[in-house]
Amino acid sequence: CTTVCCLCLGILSLRDLVCMLVRFLSRRRRRPLFLVLDRFLEQSVAHPDKKFLVFGEESYTYSYTDLQSNKIANALRAQSGYKAGDTVAMFMGNEPSFIFTWLALTKLGSPAALLNHNIRSKSLLHCFNCCKASVLIAASDLKDAVKDVLPSLLEQNVTVLLMAKDSDTTGIQSFSEQVEEATDAPLPRSLRSHVTFKSPAVYIYTSGTTGLPKAAVVNQNRLLTALVILSSNGVKQTDIIYVNLPLYHTAGFLVGLIGSIETGTTIILKRKFSTSQFWDDCRKYNVTVIQYIGEVMRYLCSAPKRDNDKDHKVKLAIGNGIRAEIWREFLNRFGNIQIREFYASTEGNVGFVNYTGKIGAIGRVNFFHKKLFPYALVKYDTELDEPVRDANGLCIETRKGEPGLLVSKITDIAPFAGYAQNEEQTERKRLRNVLKKGDLYFNSGDLMSIDEENFIYFQDRVGDTFRWKGENVATTEVSDILTICDCIKEANAYGVQVPGHEGRIGMAAVTLTDGVQFDGSKIYNHVVKCLPSYARPRFIRIQDAVEVTGTFKQIKMKLVEQGFDPGRIHEPLYIIDDRVKSYIPLTAEIYSNIQSGNIQL
Template sequence: TSAAVTHLLQDSMCCAFRCIILRTLVVIRVCLISCCLTISMKQSGKFCLTFDKGKVFWARELIMRRRRPLFFVLDRFLEQTEAHPDNTFIVFENESYTYACTDKRSNKIANALQSHAGYKGGDTVALFMGNEPTFLFTWLALAKLGSPVALLNHNIRTKSLLHCFNCCKAKVLIAAAELKEAVEDVLPSLIEQGVTVLLMSKNSDTPGIQSFSDEVEKASDDPIPRSFRSHITFKSPAVYIYTSGTTGLPKAAVVNQNRILTALAVLSSNGVVSSDVFYLNLPLYHTAGFVVGFIGTIETGSTIILKRKFSASQFWDDCRKHNVTVIQYIGEVMRYLCCAPKKDNDKDHKVRLAIGNGIRAEIWKEFLNRFGNIQIREFYASTEGNVGFLNYVGKIGAIGRVHFFHQKLFPYTLVKYDTERDEPVRDANGLCIESRKGEPGLLVSKITNLAPFSGYAQNEEQTERKRLHNVLKKGDLYFNTGDLMRIDKDNFIYFQDRVGDTFRWKGENVATTEVSDILTICDCLKEANVYGVQVPGHEGRIGMAAVTLKKEVQFDGRKIYNHVVSCLPSYARPRFIRMQSTVEVTGTFKQMKVKLVEMGFDPGRIQDPLYILDDNAKSYVPLTAQIYHAIISGSTKL
C-alpha cells in the first residue's frame, strides 16, 4: 500500500471506512491475479485456467517499479549474474562469455573510462561499433556509470556520421579499431568540439585518437558503486537509437530508462526462458537487435549466439551447431532464407520460435512449409512510437489483434489519409475522419502519461512533425506513426504501407531527402527526386531517383556511381535513375512522387532515359527491356 493509504488506515477513522479500504485493496489484488489468468478450451471440450506468462511479467514489473532504490535493466543483469554466474551469456565466433565474465569485462571498461581525463560521470557517450561482444560489454559499463549511450550505425560516414554524433551532444566517442578511417574523416570537427575519441585498439598513431584497449586491460574489474548512477530516474535517457523517420537525415530517438525497462518483457512474454538459445544476427545499433535481442535476453537469462551480420548460407548451420531455439527476424531475413537453395536437412534444427516483424503472408507460409513447425510471433513497434501490437495467435499476415483493454490503456485509431497531399483527411470541423473496418488508414496513437512520446534529441522540428493535433476532438494530441494499417472484421490488424518520404530496403529505412541531398552534391546533377519502387519477389521498396542535369552537362554514369558508392551505404544507393527535363513539384514546391512510384522502372511505360546501377561495370548503365524482364522474372536479383 502507498504511504497515504497506510496513514488513512492508522488514522482514527471509523471502523466501517477502514473496512471499505481494506476490501478495496483485496479487490485490487484479486484483479491483478485475474489479469494474469487466461481461459482456454482443451480438445476434450473442458475449460482450462492458466497463467499468461506475459501478463505475469507485467504484474511483476509493477512490483519492480516500486522498489527502492530504483530498479533498472542493469539491475536485472546483475541479478542474473548473481543467480547464474557460470551460465553462458554470449557466444561469438570461437569464444564464449559467462554472465560473470561479462560483468567483469564491463567493470574493467567502466573503471578505465571513469578514471579517464576526457570523461565525466553521466556524460553521454557515442558507441561506433559493429556486432561484437565489446559492444555489449561497453553498453553495460556505461550503464554502470550512469551514462546515456548513442548507438551509431557503423555503416554511415562523413556528413551523416557527424550529424548523428552531434544530435546526442556526446562528450566521448568509443569506436571499434576497424572503423578508424571513418573516424578520421570527421576527426577535425570532433577535435574542434573538444570530443574525446577512444579507439578499441592497443595503439593509435593518429593525433586526437587515443587507444583504449590497453587501458581496459590494465583496469580493475572491481564492481562499480551504485552511487555512480544514483542520479538516474525512469525519465533519464538510456540510449539514443537512430531512425530515418519520414524526412531528412537520421534522427536520434530518445529511449528513456522506463521504456527500456518495459522492453525486458519482449522475449519473456513470448515464452522464452533461461534454457533457450537466442540467435542474434541483426545490427545491435537497431532497435530490433539491441532491444529485442540483447535487452530481452537479460530478462530471460538466455544465451546469445552473436553474429557480425546476417548470412543466409550460414544461418541454419549455425542454428544446428549451437542448438538455437529462438531466432529473430525482419521481413527480408525470412525472404532470404526462403530464397536460399533447398537442402534435405532444412527441417533438421531445434528452432521452436521466431520473433520479429515485417514478414509477408506468402513468405510466412513458405517458411513454415519449408523449415517446419516454428511458432512465428509477428509484432509491430517503432523506436520512438508509443503503440505496439503482437500477433499472439499466429494469424498469418497480421501484426496483431485489436482488443478493448489494449485500446483503453493505449488509445489509438486509424484515420483516413490522402496520399496525394500526404496528410490526414479532415472534416468540416478540422478533425480527422476515422477509417471504417476493412479500409486502410493512418495509425495514430494518443500521447498520454502511460504512452508518452519522447521525441528526437536536438530536433524539435521533427519531433513536432510526429505530433498530430486535433485528431478526434479539439485539443487532443496523437503520435503519427507514418504507417497505413487495415483492420478486418475479426479485429486483426495488418500493415499496409509507409507514408511520407521514407521507404524500407534490405531491412533499413532510407530517408529520401538525405539521398537527394547527396545526389545533388555530384557536379553533374541539378535536382534529384528520390523514392522507392516495388520489385516483385522483394520486401520493401528499392531506391529510384528522377534527376535533372545541369546545363551543358552530359550524363556520366561512372562519376555518379563513384559518388553514391563513396557517400551512401549499399541499401541507400538508388538502383535506378530516370532522366527528366524538369522535376515535377506541387504548388507548395513539394516534389511529386506518387505518379513516379506508380510507373516504377518499366522502360515500356517510361519514355525518359532509364539507367541501372551496375556493380560489375562500376557505372550506371542503360536499363534495357532485356534487363528489366530479367529482374521481373526473378532471374536477376537486386
C-alpha cells in the first residue's frame, strides 16, 4: 500500500512539474517581459480589496500595497543621487515597509540588496559594497547601525534614506515624509525596459557561518520560477500563510513573499520567530500554512505542552532542515499537518521536494528530474576537503546508501549566477571534469545519500563532517543523538584537532534542559548505546545558548578554533572517561596530559 501511495504521489509530482514548466515557459514567451511584479499587478487588479499583508493589528490590501509602493518609487525618483535601474540596498527587518519598498524598486527596474538587519560595522559595509548600491534605505530602528558606517557611505557618495519622519543626523535623510508627500501615480513601464531575465533582481546574502557573507545573485528568471513554490504544493488563494522567517533570506523572501504573490494568499507577517507566540498567532489569524527552517520545529516541540496544541487550522508546513525524530514528535503533538520538506540553496541550481511525506527524506529522485536537472553524488574526501578522483581525473559516483557530495550540472535550464563582486568564491563553487572531461557542475557543499527506493537524505555540510579513526562523522547525526537525551536541550557537534592525532575528534557544545542538571553517567550510557566509538563526542562544553545565524544555522567555526582548552573556555567542560563510564570535568591537568601525549585519545 505504501509503495502504491508513493508511486501515485511520484506521478503527481511529475504532473505538477510539467504544469509548472508549461506555465513558466508561457510566461517566458510573453512580451513585454512578464516578471514577478506583473503577477502582483494582476493580483491587485483582480482582488484589490483582499488582504495581502497583516502585521500585528494592521492590515494592507493588494490595492493599498500597490499604491504605497508607487509613492515610495516616486519619492525615490526625486532623489538627486538615484536614477531608475540603480542598485538599492535595503536594511530593514520584517515590516510592511520592507515589502512596499521592494515592490517600489521592482517598478523602477532596480535590483535590491537584502541586507541582514543584524549585521553591523565591518560586515555591514562589506555587504553593502558587494552590490555596488548607490542608495541605502534603512528602517528607523536601525539608525544607530547606519550612523556607525555613515562616514564610509558618504565618502562613496551614497544616498542614505531613513524610514522615519525626521532625522537629526547630517547625511541621513528622513524618507517617510517624502513618501507621504509623493504621488501614488503608476510608474511607467519604460523605467524598467532595460531589465532582462538575466538581470539581477535581488542580492540575497548567504548565512556566513564562517567569514563574511557572500551576495548571491538572484536574477529575474530565478525569481519568476520561485512564483510556483507555494502553488505547486497545493497552496490556494484562500490560504493564509504565517511568515516569521527573515525576509532578507531565501526562505522568507522567495517562499513566503514571492510564493504568496503567485497564489494571492494573505501573508501574516511577524517581525521575528517566537516560540511562545507561534501557535497563538496561528489561532488568532486562522493560519493554514506555516514555514520552518533549521531549528524552528525543534523549538516548537521543546516548548511546554498545552491542552490546545492541536487546536489550529494549519494544514501545511513547508521548509527544510527538520530532523526525523522532531518530524515524528511534531506530528504526534500538533496533529495531522502535511510536512513538505524540500532541499534548495540560495545560489544552487538544483532542488528536491519530499512530496510523499517520508519522514527524514528531503525528496525522492526520478529519471525525469535528473534528465531536466542533471546531478550526481560523488565520493568526497573530508580530510583533503575535495572530491575523490579516479586515474582519469574524473569524480567517482557513490553507490546506493553511500554518502556523497551533491553536484549539479550547470546548464541553460539550471544556471549558476555566482556571487556579486566575488569571482574567487564563485569559482570555488564550480567543479570541472566531474563525469567527463570539460563538463561543469555546481558544488553544493552538501553530503547526501540515496536509498534503494530512491529517497534522498541530507547527511551534512562538507565543512561540518570530520574524520576520526579513519571514519567520517556527520555532525548532524551526533547532534540528533545528543538531543534525544532528556537533559540536553540543544547540541552543536563539531570536530577539534588534538596534538599527535590524525583528523579531528568529536566535541559538542550543548545547552541543558531547563531545571535539569548535567548527568555525565546518563549521557555516557546514551552515546555509547547510540553511537560508534569514533563518533562519540569526547568533549562536551556546556553553554547558556547555542549560537546560531539569523536563519538558525549553528555557528561552529569559533567553537572549532577554541577547541577544548579550559584556559580559553570559561564554561563547564567535560571529557568522556571509559573507566568510570561517565563524562567528568576536564581539568587543566587532564588537558596538559592530552597536550603532552601522556593521555592518548
